Amino acid sequence: MPPAMRPQPSISIRRFLHTTRVLCHENPLGLPRAGTIPRMQRGLPQKRKIKDVAKVIAVSSAKGGVGKSTVAANLALAFARLGYRSGILDTDVFGPSIPTLFNLSDAPRLSDQNQLVPLTNYGVQTMSMGYLVDPSAAVIWRGPMLLKAVQQLLHEVAWSGGLDILVLDLPPGTGDTQLSITQQIVLDGAVIVTTPHTLAVRDAVKGIDMFNKVSVPILGLVQNMSVFRCPHCHGDSAVFGSSDQVKKVCEEHEMEFLGDVPLHPNIGEDGSGGKPTVVAEPESERAKVFLDIAAKVGARIGLEQH
Template sequence: MNTAVLRTALDAVTLPHSQRTLGGEKAVAEIRAEGQGVHITLGFPYPVGHIEAELRTAVAAALSPHIGTAPLEITIHSHITAHKVQPGVATIAGVKNIIAVASGKGGVGKSTTSANLALALSRMGARVGVLDADLYGPSQPTMLGVAAAAPQQQEGHFIPVRAEGGIQVMSIGFLVDTDQAVVWRGPMVSQALQQLLFQSRWDDVDYLIVDLPPGTGDIQLTLSQKIPVTGALVVTTPQDIALIDARKAVDMFNKVNIPIFGVLENMSVHVCSQCGHAEPIFGHDGGKLLAQKLGVPLLGQLPLSLPIRVAMDAGQAAELAHTEPALAQAYTDAAWQLVQAVADKGKDFSSRFPKIVVE
């Protein structure tokens, strides 16, 4: 068999739910003819578990005219690496990429987005962590169903709590009485955030989702100056007042050289559970227009949904994939765009260089 012909056919295969091709992604790692059969190895810089079945079908269809009925074996693997962060900020042991989920305004569904993106990434095959950086109102333990858990301590470090899908979760909600107000000044908040992040023993996390509080205050400033952030995504609702605040969040990230990977529009439309009537009660396409203005992808337009609210309150975010597959697919589609945007960013090679000590 002519491997050059096979490679040409493979390079033209389009990745499911994407405009990318195997050739453009340099995904064909090996083509090996063994006996009467062919073995193909594909490698990707992002998780592809959610499209693996479709991808195998597409590859088999592309090669069929060239190999006929010969046995075809396809091996697919992902190798996720660390990508560039702000200059002068040290990387974190056990964490490859940090994704900040931000909004300028409260109540737009940022924490819900963070939890569901983490679950989507986990279903795709990534190793995922969630850092609940909303120290005044931690909600990730409740949403991810681990509110009753507590992180163990080992050699002065916290061991993050494991949620559904192996997601590693760390939150101030594990350490303080959630019924009591956290009355801390800015420096205390900043110190607490750094301790939660740097003193947690993260276990080979591909993507750490950081659920930020709303606004552009002390926690966001600490994040930009002290924490190695790969990039951010902005959550907004379509209404004008939310978009005004979302633009402030975008401006903050631009000023500290943290790229925006995309915009996710939440509560884009309300669909009546009784009659099915759809009504954009918070406005129409505001997030889409913001994404266009910024020149970044619109990661999704999520509806105002009762099942999502019920699942988040009940700590059953993971069950949405079974009870509301269409909603879960919307988050998976957003996560798919996100990991491609991360992979397009330059890689971080700082760990390969020795430290220079002047004595």
């Protein structure tokens, strides 16, 4: 058995997290240090590519609960279905959703280079803080500890065989984590998610402003939870308001309107059941919306298969 596949000493990462290592800002994930891994740099990190990953996109919205994780997971699955080597990295340290969305919960093993080995489901490689901590435990890090953890998630994962595309599921806001990510890695672009509701659209504009300030190209905007089609009367309701505001924002910021994901109970249920729409209902109109968005994004960033 190659070393990377060999079972590692008992759930070492979880245990490390609960020992004195959590007090050490250099290594919040508690990965054992080997001579082969470059030591974390002190001070401001340098922008660099994620090893073995061709393209990286971030799925973002300044507001929480608008469907970032749902869209990110379905996009990663759509890329896999389109034939790309796809991965997803959950950078929401405080509220990781990828373990639930991909029905994965094992503690990741370490490679012989002491890097985290991703967990795979539905053909997508995944990594999340949620695999490293007890699902019900709150991560109560701040400042340097949080930033080091994000840095380790970005640079200390062994994406097996390399990836054509890595989707980053960002936490809400325009704060430390988002800035740290945009400063540390070469991002091929950001996809902004919003609902049509005024409060969400206002925050989406803040997200757009953040990416402009840090010179990350915005690939376009996804409108989520727009129209609800009643299963009984088949009438459409714009639950969170009309799409006018979102379309206006796209025009004002010269951004592409990438797609309109309906508010549909199956999308929520598929996600909480650990099998997102693109794999749960691959032939549905809803899945086609995600596939269409993935194709547009892929074309925008020059995504290629290897």
